[in-house]
Amino acid sequence: MKRNLQIKELFLKNFDKPITELKFKNLYELIVCVMLSAQCTDKRVNLITPNLFKAYPDIKSLANANLSSLKSYIQSCSFFNNKAQNLIKMAKAVCENFNGEIPLNEKDLKSLTGVGQKTAHVVLIEWCGANFMAVDTHVFRVSHRLNLSKAKTPEATEEDLTRIFKDNLNYLHQAMVLFGRYTCKAKKPLCKECFLSHLCTSKDKEI
Missing domain, CATH: 1.10.340.30 (Hypothetical protein; domain 2)
Incomplete structure (x- = not known):
């Protein structure tokens, strides 16, 4: 789907090779x-x-x-x-x-x-840098709000995202985590600042 490809490209464009915010040395x-x-x-x-x-x-x-x-x-x-x-x-x-x-x-x-x-x-x-998707609460929320998945479990959501996005999954996972943490928040999402607002039809959308 063209829309899904647009979402993927915008995530990769707005988050340049993002990494976890966890601090570790080894x-x-x-x-x-x-x-x-x-x-x-x-x-x-x-x-x-x-x-x-x-x-x-x-x-x-x-x-x-x-x-x-x-x-x-x-x-x-x-x-x-x-x-x-x-x-x-x-x-x-x-x-x-x-x-x-x-x-x-x-x-x-x-x-x-x-x-x-x-x-x-x-x-x-x-x-x-493995080509895997991992679904936490942020990725689960974002993928459902963006209608990328309707799955009921994180594992099934991961399957949907892996099938849709195919590659760059490591960066897309972290982009979706950060996006969910700071923009597409559970309460009061920052829809006016969102680079995906034009592609989002979520009932949670705040205009």
Whole structure:
């Protein structure tokens, strides 16, 4: 569809090779950040991680972490009890099953506790520039408002977006995240400033 192609081109034009707002120095820090960011803001994660990574600077130290100590570092993060357990289990699995090296393929990443399809794809997008789409709350909202998908689940929405856009998915994913975070917001979207306003027929549109 011509309209879908226009949307794709405008995203790529308005966001020049965008990257995540999560702050990390290596693959270990990236996977921890992405796991913490589930249903939590990147801003909050970036406040938590400096002290967290001082205490647990690598996968081995995280695998050996004391659960209650780890919780104390991430307690301002949503669902911190579950996330603390998952982080330790993830790190143990990396040490036991992958010789301490975080795997860089979807199947092996998804074998790690707490790593679902979205987390695996975000890690591969950010670390490898992989041609994947990942659907968080922002991407889900934006794709439905723009009528790119009517799917009920993030996974099915991801399938729709992958089929429509085909390539540059890594940049399109991050563009849609930032667009949803700052322009096409859940409440009071900034429709007057929106570069896609002329292509949008959403009932949420504010003129």
